[in-house]
Amino acid sequence: xxxxxxxxxxxxxxxxxWFMRQAGRYMPEYRALRERYSLLEMIRTPELAAQVTLMPRxxxxxxxxxxADILLPLVPLGLDLEFVPGRGPVLAHPIRTxxxxxxxxxxTVEEDLGFVLETVRLVRGxxxxxxxxxxxxxxxxxxxxxxxxxxxxxxxxxxxxxxxEYPDAWHTLMATLAQVTLDxxxxxxxxxxQAVQLFDSWVGALSPHDYRLYxxxxxxxxxxxxxxxxxxxxxxxxxxxxxxxxxxxxxGDVISVDWRIDLxxxxxxxxxxxxxQGNLDPVALLAPRDVLARQVQTILNQAxxxxxxxxxxxxxxxxETDVGSVEFVVEMVHSAxxxxxx
Amino acid sequence: xxxxxxxxxxxxxxxxxWFMRQAGRYMPEYRALRERYSLLEMIRTPELAAQVTLMPRxxxxxxxxxxADILLPLVPLGLDLEFVPGRGPVLAHPIRTxxxxxxxxxxTVEEDLGFVLETVRLVRGxxxxxxxxxxxxxxxxxxxxxxxxxxxxxxxxxxxxxxxEYPDAWHTLMATLAQVTLDxxxxxxxxxxQAVQLFDSWVGALSPHDYRLYxxxxxxxxxxxxxxxxxxxxxxxxxxxxxxxxxxxxxGDVISVDWRIDLxxxxxxxxxxxxxQGNLDPVALLAPRDVLARQVQTILNQAxxxxxxxxxxxxxxxxETDVGSVEFVVEMVHSAxxxxxx
Numbered sequence: 001x002x003x004x005x006x007x008x009x010x011x012x013x014x015x016x017x018w019f020m021r022q023a024g025r026y027m028p029e030y031r032a033l034r035e036r037y038s039l040l041e042m043i044r045t046p047e048l049a050a051q052v053t054l055m056p057r058x059x060x061x062x063x064x065x066x067x068a069d070i071l072l073p074l075v076p077l078g079l080d081l082e083f084v085p086g087r088g089p090v091l092a093h094p095i096r097t098x099x100x101x102x103x104x105x106x107x108t109v110e111e112d113l114g115f116v117l118e119t120v121r122l123v124r125g126x127x128x129x130x131x132x133x134x135x136x137x138x139x140x141x142x143x144x145x146x147x148x149x150x151x152x153x154x155x156x157x158x159x160x161x162x163x164x165e166y167p168d169a170w171h172t173l174m175a176t177l178a179q180v181t182l183d184x185x186x187x188x189x190x191x192x193x194q195a196v197q198l199f200d201s202w203v204g205a206l207s208p209h210d211y212r213l214y215x216x217x218x219x220x221x222x223x224x225x226x227x228x229x230x231x232x233x234x235x236x237x238x239x240x241x242x243x244x245x246x247x248x249x250x251x252g253d254v255i256s257v258d259w260r261i262d263l264x265x266x267x268x269x270x271x272x273x274x275x276x277q278g279n280l281d282p283v284a285l286l287a288p289r290d291v292l293a294r295q296v297q298t299i300l301n302q303a304x305x306x307x308x309x310x311x312x313x314x315x316x317x318x319x320e321t322d323v324g325s326v327e328f329v330v331e332m333v334h335s336a337x338x339x340x341x342x
Numbered sequence: 343x344x345x346x347x348x349x350x351x352x353x354x355x356x357x358x359x360w361f362m363r364q365a366g367r368y369m370p371e372y373r374a375l376r377e378r379y380s381l382l383e384m385i386r387t388p389e390l391a392a393q394v395t396l397m398p399r400x401x402x403x404x405x406x407x408x409x410a411d412i413l414l415p416l417v418p419l420g421l422d423l424e425f426v427p428g429r430g431p432v433l434a435h436p437i438r439t440x441x442x443x444x445x446x447x448x449x450t451v452e453e454d455l456g457f458v459l460e461t462v463r464l465v466r467g468x469x470x471x472x473x474x475x476x477x478x479x480x481x482x483x484x485x486x487x488x489x490x491x492x493x494x495x496x497x498x499x500x501x502x503x504x505x506x507e508y509p510d511a512w513h514t515l516m517a518t519l520a521q522v523t524l525d526x527x528x529x530x531x532x533x534x535x536q537a538v539q540l541f542d543s544w545v546g547a548l549s550p551h552d553y554r555l556y557x558x559x560x561x562x563x564x565x566x567x568x569x570x571x572x573x574x575x576x577x578x579x580x581x582x583x584x585x586x587x588x589x590x591x592x593x594g595d596v597i598s599v600d601w602r603i604d605l606x607x608x609x610x611x612x613x614x615x616x617x618x619q620g621n622l623d624p625v626a627l628l629a630p631r632d633v634l635a636r637q638v639q640t641i642l643n644q645a646x647x648x649x650x651x652x653x654x655x656x657x658x659x660x661x662e663t664d665v666g667s668v669e670f671v672v673e674m675v676h677s678a679x680x681x682x683x684x
Contacts, residue, residue: 154496157625157662164629207601207623209640239546242583242603259549261584281549283499287506298551320499 001132003063007195007232007254009275009308015300016062017333018134019326020236021316023055023067027323030055039083043068044115050122053133059323060330063132063195064123066188068116070138070199071146073180076112078105079147087151094150095162098169107180109187116184117191124192134234135193137185139200140177140218147173156205163214170214178218182225189229197234198222198252201315204239211243216250223251234277238315244269258314259284264302275308280329282313285321289328296329300336343474345405349537349574349596351617351650357642358404359675360476361668362578363658365397365409369665372397381425385410386457392464395475401665402672405474405537406465408530410458412480412541413488415522418454420447421489429493436492437504440511449522451529458526459533466534476576477535479527481542482519482560489515498547505556512556520560524567531571539576540564540594543657546581550588558592565593576619580657586611600656601626606644617650622671624655627663631670638671642678 002012024030030052033042042048052067071089075081080092095101110117123133138146145159146152153159163170185196203215219235226233235252241261248255248270255274257266259281267276284295296311303309311333317326344354366372372394375384384390394409413431417423422434437443452459465475480488487501488494495501505512527538545557561577568575577594583603590597590612597616599608601623609618626637638653645651653675659668 155625155660157628157660160623160625161628164626164633204602207621207637208604208607209637210623239581239602241585242607260546260581262550265550265584279549281502281552283497283502284506286499286503291506295549295551318497318499 003132006308006310007275011307014334015309015311015336017311017330018061018063019313019317022061023052024317025319026317026321027055046115046118046122049119053123054126059327063134065134066136072113073184076107089151091150095147098166101169101173104176109183117187120188120191120193132194134195134197135188136197136199137181139198140174141203141215142201143177144173145202174218178221182222185226189231195232197236200237203237208243208246211246216246219250262302263299277310277312279314282315282318285325296332345474348650348652349617353649356676357651357653357678359653359672360403360405361655361659364403365394366659367661368659368663369397388457388460388464391461395465401669405476407476408478414455415526418449431493433492437489440508443511443515446518451525459529462530462533462535474536476537476539477530478539479523481540482516483545483557484543485519486515487544516560520563524564527568531573537574539578542579545579550585553585553588558588561592590616604644605641619652619654620656622655624657624660627667638674
């Protein structure tokens with residue numbers, strides 16, 4: 001299991017590789033299933049979610065990631081979640097006032113999100129000992145941004161205003177989300193997840209100053225609360241090239257970096273005591289083969305065979321991606337070591 | 343003229359301050375004019391454009407910036423440009439093939455964009471010797487992204503695909519845009535602009551690898567082509583915390599950095615031989631006064647009174663901004679020096 005070894009910064013035969021959204025709309029078998037079920041139906045039916053989680057096995061990836069959505073905990077918290085085609089997630093009653101924060105309902109992971117834990121068990125039963133399974137959750141800032149904006153956003157205007165205008169309610173919200181997320185990730189590990197990834201996808205919208213003040217303590221609470229479980233913790237964010245030291249300070253055994261910084265430069269900033277995941281631009285998968293190969297090779301050259309590199313994209317696989325390009329990257333990454341030795 | 347001195351890294355009495363989009367929808371007098379004219383009418387009528395350029399004088403800012411739009415050169419190049427309320431710029435016939443690049447029309451700045459030069463002359467006639475006037479243009483990558491996407495974008499999928507699939511056409515397009523931009527900025531300076539800012543607003547979507555290969559030579563061509571004019575060249579971009587050395591390499595006497603990196607850290611990376619502009623989050627202007635003051639103070643502390651800091655936002659003033667908050671920042675920045683001496 002080269003993936004787990006690399007998370008612990010041990011030298012591996014080959015560089016492990018997996019992809020965020022490696023089970024998704026770019027796959028014909030996924031689209032076929034999606035024609036019969038809605039996204040939430042698929043996620044809430046453990047047999048279907050397990051089936052989707054397992055789909056990328058044929059790519060030869062070194063890890064599977066649970067098929068779920070970062071926004072699932074928002075439903076038991078009391079927010080109406082819907083996925084609207086072409087618009088993404090839509091929350092009918094977003095948080096706009098401190099009272100809305102007080103009105104959030106308590107979450108009991110086993111009861112409210114038991115279907116996710118069942119998916120973890122089903123997948124583990126299927127692949128045990130061969131490919132490790134990564135559990136995941138959304139990080140408090142990213143969850144809060146959806147809860148306050150009511151969906152995706154470009155400038156995070158409402159989120160930042162809420163943070164600035166209602167600091168007490170903000171801290172209550174973040175503490176609540178941190179606790180739910182911690183419980184949720186612990187339960188996933190107890191159900192069998194062999195690593196966890198915390199997705200703080202949109203935290204790059206913040207200044208380092210705001211990150212330190214409004215976000216870092218809550219991410220750290222989750223990371224520290226997972227430490228005793230002994231599984232690698234991956235900290236994922238995008239657009240954070242200017243605050244990597246803070247991302248590291250918030251915690252994680254592996255830091256996932258996007259493509260907006262060279263991998264070697266990111267690693268230099270992060271230091272030798274964390275593993276690094278990344279950092280191909282997802283759009284590179286839509287490029288002609290020679291361009292794609294050059295970009296993959298650039299990253300492999302920057303990693304320079306150092307222990308603790310996990311090859312991945314800087315964000316999720318795009319729906320327009322050709323499956324063949326993903327397979328090509330897996331093969332190229334896996335053959336890189338022997339090529340380097342020639 | 344503290345602004346020009348700071349651009350040349352000379353110590354000034356007070357830190358100069360101006361704001362991107364300091365003349366805009368957040369101002370009641372701007373909205374009143376906008377009710378009678380469309381955006382393009384205002385820009386194309388030098389008397390109106392000059393009137394808008396001059397509006398921020400009442401804020402006490404240390405520089406004015408020409409009222410225009412980065413997309414203006416696209417019209418003589420042959421693209422249909424429209425500003426659709428709620429959607430922003432829309433180009434009816436975006437570039438999709440190499441043939442579309444070959445079909446671009448030649449631009450003669452004096453003829454095709456003479457109204458902008460006339461605005462520069464009118465503003466200079468009005469404020470000569472008191473407040474310096476900044477001319478500006480969009481940088482080739484940012485212009486190309488609008489031309490290919492047909493408007494604003496989130497992932498720049500089409501732009502990157504074009505770049506990867508048609509490298510020859512891409513380089514032809516970038517060379518064309520670099521030449522037009524250089525001619526346009528030189529003409530603005532010859533008409534009286536006392537500094538120029540090159541807006542590469544969306545280049546932060548690229549990896550350093552792609553920036554170096556597909557963008558840097560064209561930005562450098564513009565910066566070097568302006569050198570003999572003896573006016574400060576400001577290089578603006580957002581989301582580039584991970585590739586500041588490349589931004590500097592592309593050129594500019596002043597590098598404008600957004601809020602996603604601490605100002606002192608950015609300056610450390612950039613080195614002592616450039617001035618630095620920034621770096622307040624535009625959303626901070628929507629925060630309560632105490633939160634705003636803390637954020638402004640953080641930036642001033644990081645600049646630490648060093649020669650060559652120009653206070654600005656990391657991007658444009660948002661329409662939701664209160665004019666009083668902008669005035670507050672100007673006063674706070676201007677009084678910082680004496681406060682520091684207390």
